[in-house]
Amino acid sequence: MQDSTQAQKDKLIKALTDRGANLPCPRCGNTDFTLLDGYFNQMIQEEPKGIVLGGRTIPSIVIACNRCGFLSQHALGILGLLPKEESNTAEEAKK
Template sequence: MEIDKPKMIAALEAKGALGPCDRCNTNTWLMLEEYAALSFTDSSKAPEFNESIVPAVALVCQNCGYILLHSTHVLGV
């Protein structure tokens, strides 16, 4: 599923989350086209297919390559 970029940008702006890169201080973000899925598991075992998944949107700094992930659940999108 592709990300609705205008809706996602509006949600990030509403939260004040579109500032410059924390690493290089430029403001050259690229939003990836697809959602990221973060998997969390107990550290004492290997991840399994049915573990908790957190959907996220990824922003990549076009200057230094730093990647930011934002939870779509927290953003409400």
């Protein structure tokens, strides 16, 4: 994570809380989660078959349920926490 300080994590958690993304786990109902260090950066593929590297991605944070391990992802662009040069990808994530 570029800035994996506790302050950065607090900022991410506040962004989720401000948007009401603080409901219990959709799988097991647990209310304890862990914000993972680092990001998922999933690739957007234009075609259903094969993988093209180097295209658009959706930089996301990942929250893990502490009981069942369910992973939820939140796009940084939507949260307004993406550096400017990557904001085009964030716009894609809104579609």
